[in-house]
Each structure stands twice: as structure tokens, then as C-alpha cells.
Amino acid sequence: MSSVIPVSHLQTLRMSIYRFDPSIDDKPYMQDVDIEVPTDKDIMVLDALHLAKAKEPSLSYRRSCREGVCGSDGMNINGKNGLACITPLSEAVKRNKLTLRPMPGLPVIRDLIVDMKLFYDQLEKVQPYLITKTDNPEKERVQSPEEREELDGLYECILCGCCSTSCPSFWWNPDKFLGPAALLQSWRFIADSRDEATEERLDDLEDAFSLYRCHGIMNCVSVCPKGLNPTEAISNIRNKLISRKRQ
């Protein structure tokens, strides 16, 4: 990245980055790191982090695909959760400052890296896999294009955690409320015409917390880097739960 930028087109950007190394720090602190960024082209927040890490090699963050499909680099960018690799500085920087913090609501392991165990545990609770009872045919299970379309907006989830860690209901009850990401996956399988465990899936959500702690705040929708709508998925499940009670 840095090698291709002509020196004449650089300006200084002050990054304020959350730092915490459990082996040396008693508590976290914000560190200012000044980096040189190009003025004639946009770069991503992740590129800016690489430049900061070149100056501060101990700075730690997760990253992998750098194109918004692997979900590694979810973080809190100037107050809003997002993926560093697809958030351009032009969008993120305010008053020439870029503040980066770990995603809120989960324990911090180090710097921008959070412990996602709770998040993954909640995902596993919804049995995020296709459950079938009938025997598999020799070829594919038939699914019409219309049935398949029901999965659009659901299967694309990248498990970055931006939604659940921006959800106040998840902050209060991360062990009991499943959170938007897990519930989106729950609906992804309920909505799949091939799945044969809808009733059991719904049964598992019939308590006061798992699903019903969603209060429709919709932070999940506003931060999802893939443009998905967990609130809608949750209300779809809610409708199913209510309508089967009426029957």
C-alpha cells in the first residue's frame, strides 16, 4: 500500500486507538498514532491500521480477506460498528480524526480484538445447520427459485458480530438473549424449504429471553456491513410463534 503512494500527496491523519495488552496494562488507554495518508485517493480503515501497525508493531487486530466477506475486522469506527476493510476513510474520518475501539459488549482480549465466545455460543444454540428427517435423494433436494429467494438477505451473513455487539439487549443479557446474528441464522433455516425442524426450532425460542428481548431498536440493521436486516428476521420468527399459538 504505502510503497505506491507518491510522497507529495500525503497528509497526516491522527488515529486514536484503543490499546490494551493484558500482560503489561492494568487498564486500557487510548493511544494517538499519526499516519500519512494519500490525499488523492481513498483508502480503507484497514489500510490505515496497517500504516499504524508499521509504526506500532505491537498493535493487534484481526483481518483476513480485506474485502468484506470473511468478517474478521469488525470494530467500532468513530462510534459505529463496521468492517475496517470496506469502510473508506472518506466515510469514517470526522474532523481529521479516526477513533477505533473494539466492538462493545464483549470482553477485550487485546487492543481491537474481542473474545467472541459468547457470540459463537449463541449462534450454536440455534442449531445453525440444515436438519432433515426424510432420506436424502440421490441428487439434489428440489427447491424452486422462489423458495430459494427466501434465503436471500439471510445466508450472506459473515458472522462479524457488528450487529449483536451494537445491540443494547445483547449487552444486558449476552448469555440469554441470542442476539440479532444468531436469530438471523435461526430464521435462515426456518425459512429454508428443505429444513424439516421448524417446530423444534420455534419451541427452542419460546422463552422470555432468547428472542423476546429484542425491542426493535434496530441498531443491528443500521450497522450490518452486508446490508442485512436481522430485525425483520426476528419479527418473522415472532409472527410464526404467535400464529402457531393461535392455531
Place this chain on the structure above:
Amino acid sequence: MKVNEVINAKDLPVMEFDGIIIGGGGAGLRASLQLAESGLNTAVISKVFPTRSHTVSAQGGITCAIQSDDPDDDWRWHMFDTVKGSDYIGDQEAIEYMCSEGPKAVFELEHMGLPFSRTEEGKIYQRPFGGQSKDYGKGGQATRTCAAADRTGHSLLHTLYQANLKAGTNFLNEWFAIDMVLNDDGAVVGVVAFEIESGEIFYIRSKATVLATGGAGRIYASTTNALINSGDGIGMALRAGLPVQDIEMWQFHPTGIHGAGTLVTEGCRGEGGYLLNKDGERFMERYAPNSKDLAGRDVVARSMAQEILEGRGCGPNADHIFLRLDHLGPEVVHKRLPGITELSKTFAGVDPAVQPIPVVPTCHYMMGGVPTNLNGQVITIKEGKDTVIEGLYAAGEVACVSVHGGNRLGGNSLLDLVVFGRSAGIHIEESMKQGVDLKKASTDDIDKALERLNRLNSSTEGEQVAVLKERMQQNMQNNFGVFRREDLMVKGIEMLNDSREAVENIYLQDKSAAFNTARIEALEMQNLFEVAEATAITANERKESRGAHARDDYPERNDDDWLKHSIYFSKTKEVSKRDVNYRPKTVQAFQPAVRTY
């Protein structure tokens, strides 16, 4: 015991499994699924949470003759295309196995829940891809690539992860494997690895170890590959004295987004998109009159590079090519290629339903790798003979079985992953049933696997990773790219020689234990360097042009001398040759022919 202490093998805690899989991408998860479902005590060791693996970035699809689009499609036609695509150094027995077993593996994925796009009849949707034909090249373009929109890799990886959750696989997520442990007999009996979060380090003993560590595209400055693609399995194999095969064969994907390197699927051209030079000419018609934009990737990438070299590139610097999709209409673009729409907007600032995407050939895939047989067992060459390494398997991009030879066809990597991840799993299952008895590793054996970690931890001065990596990537980009020639490659090899000592003695400034990404990057850099050096030396030795390996100084294919695999050992830095398999079991071998599209 922490990863930043001075570590002796005798103090190292031990974990034990029947089978371990290093890497949580498509190949690793398909292998682990096989083992977990058979009740073996299995662990996946992955340096990232599995769904962050690079398989997630695969877009266009998985090529397989499932007869959805064309009820008369035939896996033998797919085999013919793959052999031809490989420029005749793909092993035909392996290609036969992949193409004929493929449908089973693809339907299994569908049964696991993979959300394939659908045809009107509710079957798996297929799209045309490059290098595909009907009737052994005589029946025109085939439509053989099974797709979930343009997110097939994402769908496949998540589906396999879900299936592994269901099967109860043990996951050691965010663990990093440093090196393999070989016993007195030269068999592999596990790895030394540490948990990245805590820095706790272990000897993980196992009866079967599967390398599924993926590719190493980060040896180049410009690549479609994820930042994690550092060739860890190749580094481990070479340091253990094992060979790599055809490592000079690197695929440059025709369409990486100019400047960013992110992939734009071949499926764009499959859906009807085409390439334009600055004159607005569909130049592929000149280079490949029949297949045009859907010729083999090596052919398209070279044609694009040629257009740019001859001054017909687009943009103010005439340094890229346009990929046009807008004529397909917003309906097709947004429905069939939603991911591309997103990526183009983010990384090129264009909506492909309106404007062309600026693209350039970009490093994409490592055709070479650790040589294996059909069961995924790693082989070495002893006194000219193939010899199985007990306890060690490899599958996916890290392996070279070899189904891709000199050039991989689009959609064949995902098929490779599931077919050979599965076959490695099946073989391990069978051999466990019969009983595996490998000699235990001595503390000396384990100490060898700790060597480079201890050296890194005791470093007090030296060069930093970022500097070394930048130098290597520029070198590979400039001297081992789409077109190659001896003087540049010799210069490149010298530059690598000059760096080797510094790479072996990287200075690690931050020696902390918990989630220390600087340590990981240093260990990855050493792996990348092994791949770069192997690529450089072997590329210079193969004195011909074949598949992705195009030399200005040897422009012709030379079947007399080089209808062979290259074999490279890092200990001697010597390149030898190995016969290509021309013995498929159920069909006649396809003989080398002039390769035109």
C-alpha cells in the same frame, strides 16, 4: 507453558487426537467432517475462525458435470477440459477421480444445506465458465459451474462449518501451527502449535495430520488472496525435508480489480460479460477466436497483459482493461452477481450495471504444492521413486495431487477441495480401522519443531517483517509475473538469496504472549519466503512455456523435455522431474495436443 518462553520439548504439555487437520478452509473442513462423522477424535487447528478462511472469497462456483443444465453432460468432457486446461501436466488418474466423484461430493454439499441458486425446475443452477466444452472440445461451450449467486465459496465454507458443528468436530480456533513433528522413521506424528489468544503452547500428537493450509498468494505484491494466505503448509513441508511439485505454476486471474487486487469472478464473463481495450475492442476475439473471453485463464491473462504492454490499456496510465457487464441489464447483474456489484462499488467506485470495471491480471492461485496420491497421502521422492510419508496428508490448494497441472480451470478449486478433502478423510478412517502404529517422537524430534520459534523469541536485532515482506513481494511481482525471462529471474533469485539470513533471523520486537500478531506475522513471513524461493528457483529451471508459466526466452512448450512435474527440495535447492500420470482407470488417456481456444 507460554509461547514467549524458552521452550524445551521435555517441558511441553501434550494434547492427543486421532486426526488433526491444519486449516479450517474448505478442504480442511471436508476432511474433518469425514473423520468426525466416523467417530474419530478429530481436531481442526485453524489460525482464524474457520469461516474467515480464504475459501470464503471464492465466488463463481464449483464446476461439476451434475447434468442440471444439460442432461447429456458427461464427467469425461469435464475431464478432457481439465487435462487440456492443465496444459497436459495434470495427473489423469487424479483428474478422472475428481471429475467422476465430483457429482457425489456436490450433492452431499446440497444435502448439508448449501444454498445453491436454482433453475426453474428447482435444480442446482449452473453457469458457463472458461475452458469448458461439450463433447471433448467439439460441441461448443458447456454450462457446468454450479453456483450460489456469486458467493459460492462463502456458502460452501459456511455450510461445511455448520455440518462440522452438527458432527461435533473439535475446533482449536485461532491456534497457530509452527512446525510438524517427525519421528525417527520420518513419519509425521503431530505438530507444535499454540493458542493465539493465551499464548499457551502444546505438542499436539496425532496419528494422522492433514495439511489444509491453502495457498500463498501473498508472495506477490498484487494478489486476490486474503492476508492470511502465507503458505504455512508449504513452509512446514519444505522445512521437514519434503518436496513441492510444480510450484512455479502460479495462476494470474484475468480480472482482479485494478489497484485493489480484489477478485471479480470469471462468472461475469460466464454470464455474458466481456473485456475491452482502450479502443473499445473485444480483443479476446483475436487471441481465442472460438472461446473468446472464456478461454483458459492463462490465455486470457496473457492476452490482457499483451494489450497493456502494447499500449492499448485503459485509463490515464493505460495500465488496465475494462470488463463490461452493463449490456446484461441490471436484473442479471444484481441477481446473478450481487457480490461483484458490492465489490465494484467499494473498491473501484463503479456500478457494473452502468459502467465497466477496471481490471488487471492478478496473482490468484498456486497450482503447485505438496505432492500427494489420490488418498491425499503426501509423497516424497526417494531414489527416484514415489514414497508415502506415513501419518501425513494434504488436500486443497496446499496439495498438488495434481488436478490443475500448469493451469487451473475456473470452478475446479472448490471441487478439488471437497473431493480430495473427502478422500483424505476416507483414507484416514480406513487406516485407523486397521490400526496405525507410529513410533513416538523423541524430545529431539520435538525440539526441531520448536527451533524457529525459539530463535524468534531470542532475537535482539535484525530486520523487521514489514520491510522483508515488501522487498520479497516486489521482487516476485517484477521478476516472476505473467511473463518471465532468465535474466530477471536470476536477478530475483539473487535478491532472495540476499534476504534469506535476515528472514531466518527476523527481529521480533514485541515478545508478549497474548494475541501477539507480530509473532504470527514473523512466522508467516518465514513460510512465505520458502514458497517464494521454491517458486523462483523452479521457474528458472523450467525452460519452456506451459500453462501459466510463460517465458519470453522459451516461448514454446517443450514436451520432449518438460512433459513432467517439477520437484523441488529446499534443503538442496535442486529441481528434478517426475512423470505425469497418463493412466486413468476407466477411459483412454488424453494425449498432449496443441492447446487452442
